[in-house]
Amino acid sequence: MNLSGNTGHKGAAVAPAGNRLLASLPAEDLAHLTPLLRTVTVEVGDVLYEPGQAIHYIYFPADSLISLLAVAEGRMT
DSSP states (O other): OEEOOOOOOOOOOSSSSSSSHHSSSSSSHHHHHGOEEEEOOOOOOSSSSSSSSOOOOOOOEEOOOOOOOOOOOOOOO
16 A cells, blocks of 8 residues: 655655545646655555644655554444
8 A cells, every 4th residue: 555645754755646636636736745745655454643642744645555454432433
């Protein structure tokens, strides 16, 4: 799975073509973000964040899907 986002990982800057949210931004806004985008590879089953963990990076999936699991009353939902 490839994700575009400023993850602190070294990688080449990427164009947002694979992400509809980034692709829908006005050109001026996208121009500000593009130098900050990096491609990272995430494997199936990788956890991007644990509950309560501070969020330091934003992920923009380019050719994949990210799911969100939440803990409610001691169980995963």
